[in-house]
Amino acid sequence: MGAMSESVPVRCPACRHERPYTAPSYPCACGAPVVPVLDRRTAPAAVVHRVWDEEWITLRCAACGRQGQWPRPELGCPCGTVLRIPVAGQTGPGRRPAAVAKPAPAPVPAPAADGRRAFRSVAIRTALDAVTAAALYLRWLGHGDVRRADQRPTSGIGLAAKGLLAQVDPSVRPASLRDVECLWLTAMTESSRCVYFSLAGYADDARAGADRLGVPLFLLDPTGTPRPVNATAAALDAEGA
CATH class of the missing domain: 3.40.1350 (Trna Endonuclease; Chain: A, domain 1)
Known part of the structure; x- marks a missing residue:
């Protein structure tokens, strides 16, 4: 996760427990990492029923301008509630403009044995x-x-x-x-x-x-x-x- 990933406090509406959340970094096809801009003005919502179209966000890479679809950021609360983290520029099904993602510094992982960069992933909570x-x-x-x-x-x-x-x-x-x-x-x-x-x-x-x-x-x-x-x-x- 890049150093420029945004971190915000998130309060669970179910248990009122507050936890820090750091925006994920997604790799654009051009190789540049992009980070969604979190909407600080909108409270996170508990995921009750999953709707296929609502589980994706559209981001535009600030480096090359390419648009890509990625899973919408979520946070699993210890109380068992899954929270959907609001992202700026995403207005719901049918009206979903591409948010311009923040450019993030590219990580420099150690190379794998065959010369490829070592794989970097995200911890699975949801x-x-x-x-x-x-x-x-x-x-x-x-x-x-x-x-x-x-x-x-x-x-x-x-x-x-x-x-x-x-x-x-x-x-x-x-x-x-x-x-x-x-x-x-x-x-x-x-x-x-x-x-x-x-x-x-x-x-x-x-x-x-x-x-x-x-x-x-x-x-x-x-x-x-x-x-x-x-x-x-x-x-x-x-x-x-």
Whole structure:
């Protein structure tokens, strides 16, 4: 997270407990980190019902002007309430101008063994953190055009890039064989490769089916780092896009 990320105090409307929140830093396709501008005049709202369009924000990179969609910032309160953090320039479904994100200094992580920069992620506290971690990882692999998928999968949240479909499953149950097969079938109809990210792991038959179909499976640990579960995922992690 860049040094220019904005930090604000956030008070939970449920328990009235106040916690500091630091805006996430998202990597633009041009390589420049961007940070959403938090709306200090609007109080955070508790997430009661999730609406697909409301879970995304549109940001314009201050370095290159490119617009990109990212998961809306959220904060998990210790009382169990999930808070949606207001972002300046985001006016709700149907009227969503692009907020110009703050430029942030590019981090300088140590290089990986193959010469790539070491992967940097976000700690996973909410479902949207899991989506952010998966998107960051796909960009690290070399998919610079990661975006929200046009169609929502049968479970979890879908991401897409050129020639790739990804499914992020933030539920507490292991992904099933049906989950993996549905992703594979959808990718086949779009002539794309696919990859699955899960927080809770995979059922035994799901792992066997993924090996048969050649679907890379990743487990998202609490730090937001995807861990390869099968050989296909390990090869993808080592070689990149």
